[in-house]
Amino acid sequence: MxxxxxxxxxxxxxxxxxxxxxxxxxxxxxxxxxxxxxxxxxxxxxxxxxxxxxxxxxxSLWRKLPSYLGNRSPALHLDPARLIAEPGWMLRFLWEAxxxxxxxxxxxxxxxxxxxxxxxxxxxxxxxxxxxxRETGTLKLWRSEAGFASAQAEHDFLREHHIESQVLDRQAISAVERDLKPIFPAGLLIPANxxxxxxxxxxxxxxxxxxxxxxxxxxxxxxxxxxxxxxxxxxxxxxxxxxxxxxxxxxxxxxxxxxxxxxxxxxGVERGYHRHLRAIGSASLSRPVYDVDAAYFMAPMEQGYRVTSGVDLSARDAPDNHRQIDAVTASAREAFPLGDVVEAQPWRGARPTxxxxxxxxxxxxxxxxxxxxxxxxxxxxxxxxxxxxxxxxxxxxxxxxxxxxxxxxxxxxx
Ligand SMILES: Cc1cc2nc3c(=O)[nH]c(=O)nc-3n(C[C@H](O)[C@H](O)[C@H](O)COP(=O)(O)OP(=O)(O)OC[C@H]3O[C@@H](n4cnc5c(N)ncnc54)[C@H](O)[C@@H]3O)c2cc1C
Known part of the structure; x- marks a missing residue:
């Protein structure tokens, strides 16, 4: 049996x-x-x-730590109560870096x-x-010329691991995603995703x-x-x-x-949020894009354009904190013609880490x-x-x- x-x-x-x-x-x-x-x-x-x-x-986490601890980065929100309640997980997470x-x-x-x-x-x-x-890859985007160095470094790292990618300038980004607003001078297209x-x-x-x-x-x-x-x-x-x-x-x-x-x-958990928005007119994206400086993914979904937030290091079951998802929604509107929000409330989940x-x-x-x-x-x-x-x-x-x-x-x- x-x-x-x-x-x-x-x-x-x-x-x-x-x-x-x-x-x-x-x-x-x-x-x-x-x-x-x-x-x-x-x-x-x-x-x-x-x-x-x-x-x-x-x-590289160590370099970003001062901005993270001061809650100055859209990529991370740290609730001091979590730091006090779970110092062990936080310290181990840092030590592994x-x-x-x-x-x-x-x-x-x-x-x-x-x-x-x-x-x-x-x-x-x-x-x-x-x-x-969709086997159309993903596109990483940077809001300043300094992004070229980051894009190139990631390209080199991925090449060492036999993963193809292409560094793009503003014009090449428009050729790949015509409806993105021209606010990104540097990008990295990763077709393997x-x-x-x-x-x-x-x-x-x-x-x-x-x-x-x-x-x-x-x-x-x-x-x-x-x-x-x-x-x-x-x-x-x-x-x-x-x-x-x-x-x-x-x-x-x-x-x-x-x-x-x-x-x-x-x-531990790393909480995150999403919300869907409708595109204005016939604007569309062919693949998920990641806005590195503003720290969000925007992905075309059945329900609309899904904007996901960075990490909220609050307790798993603590009440929602919409600060990050509201900030990244505003950033996404700068990048792409987004109209109405689809749902009344953002979704919240927790990455198990x-x-x-x-x-x-x-x-x-x-x-x-x-x-x-x-x-x-x-x-x-x-x-x-x-x-x-x-x-x-x-x-x-x-x-x-x-x-x-x-x-x-x-x-x-x-
Ligand atoms: C904002 C955000 C964006 C992300 N983006 C990506 C991405 O683009 N690509 C990617 O690969 N990953 C992404 N992730 C991570 C990914 O979503 C998770 O790692 C993955 O979904 C975890 O799957 P899971 O099956 O372990 O957990 P879950 O999907 O949470 O499944 C756990 C299940 O356990 C059930 N359960 C819990 N307790 C009990 C109980 N006591 N009795 C019975 N059932 C119970 C729950 O109902 C649930 O269905 C993202 C996560 C977040 C939050």
Whole structure:
């Protein structure tokens, strides 16, 4: 008889784990308190970020720290209360930014990102939603001539990793995106990146694929995890799901069920917001653009132009703070003809981030049968499928498509 698995969390990571385990013949049940793909995996910028191999906490973070700590950068809002409540995560995050750790973390991210677009293309084909995939790259933009040096440096870095990019001047930017206002003297086009027009529906289409192949989805709020014989049980207020194995893929909520077991994964969150706006007239973009100096993505989506904010380092469940999304909305209006706002309130989510900006993929120390797949930070929509492939191969004893060592839970859980 095939081994049974409960996958907790039907975001991009959990749905991908469920599909990869199902493909290998395991009997999989996917559990979420909401519909698949309606939390963090809904609200992101939809970028399949092949080129995102430089961790956010790279050594350059130290140079930016004074502006971040003074809340003077649109890229980051730091709530002092979070600093006081979670000094450990913050200090570890900063400590990981030391130069001696950089090469190993870039290599680990590279091992994931190389699989991003091919795996999504394959899943979208199987799910019948290939029309949602745009293989038009992404465009990074700078508001001053000084941006040329940054664009060139990134171009050189990407070339070392065999990722093609093109440095563009104002005229070349207009040729690529004719409706952008001419406020950007420098740009970097990265054709290897791709994007989708609706990340939530893409995640739910992958969940439908899982169901069409015989998988089960249960809607339930899980309150605790307990050992049950040689397996595990996930308990709700009134019942329990039992299986040989459990996979925790609860995104920013993953720590909630692990801490009562004495497992603290050191998972932090980086909150972020989005809002949709309609373009004026026939203005359009062919790809997501990232305005480096103003720190926002603007991505063409089914619902309109989605503007996403930088990082809000407030507590996960603290009330919204719309300061950043309001600021970047104003900046986006400077760059592109945007009209009405589509929804009354901005969306808010939380990127699940471990101090080294690498996900946690593997079996929990001292807890056979309890598997972990979370912490995919800013690139979890991209890396969901490769996370699923690595995890499922480890469970079935195959050689994973990427070396799982850099993602081992033991680096944070003793
Ligand atoms: C503003 C913003 C922009 C981003 N842009 C990009 C981008 O362009 N490209 C990219 O690759 N990534 C991007 N990301 C990151 C990406 O969205 C996340 O890394 C990814 O969605 C995480 O997926 P997940 O499956 O781990 O978590 P989630 O999608 O949050 O899924 C977790 C699931 O767990 C469920 N859950 C939680 N607790 C329980 C419980 N107790 N019982 C039952 N169910 C529970 C939730 O309902 C949820 O469905 C962005 C993130 C943000 C916030």
């Amino acid at each position: 095939s081994r049974s698995v409960i996958v907790l969390g039907a975001g991009m990571v959990g749905v991908s784990c469920a599909l990869s385990l199902q493909k290998r013949g395991l009997d999989v049940t996917l559990v979420d308190r909401r519909e698949p793909g309606t939390e963090t995996s809904y609200g992101n910028a939809g970028v399949l970020a092949r080129s995102s191999i430089m961790p956010l906490n790279a050594p 030391r130069p001696s750790r950089l090469a190993a973390r870039v290599a680990a991210l590279e091992s994931l990102m190389a699989h991003t677009v091919p795996l999504h293309r394959e899943l979208m084909t199987q799910a019948g939603i290939l029309h949602r995939l 791709a994007s989708v027009d609706a990340p939530g529906p893409v995640t739910s289409a992958y969940a439908d694929l899982f169901v069409n192949r015989g998988g089960r989805i249960e809607q339930a709020e899980i309150r605790s995890l307990t050992r049950a014989g040689s397996g595990w049980a996930a308990t709700t207020d009134s019942s329990a799901f039992a299986a040989d194995l459990i996979v925790v893929a609860l995104g920013p909520w993953s720590g909630d069920l692990l801490r009562p077991l004495g497992l603290n994964p050191q998972l 471990l101090p080294d900006s690498l996900p946690m993929i593997g079996e929990a120390p001292r807890n056979p049968g309890l598997w972990l797949a979370f912490g995919n930070q800013h690139i979890g929509f991209s890396t969901g499928p490769v996370t699923g492939e690595i995890l499922a191969a480890m469970i079935t004893g195959e050689t994973p498509i990427a070396d799982p060592k850099p993602f081992a839970p033991g680096r944070y859980i003793a």
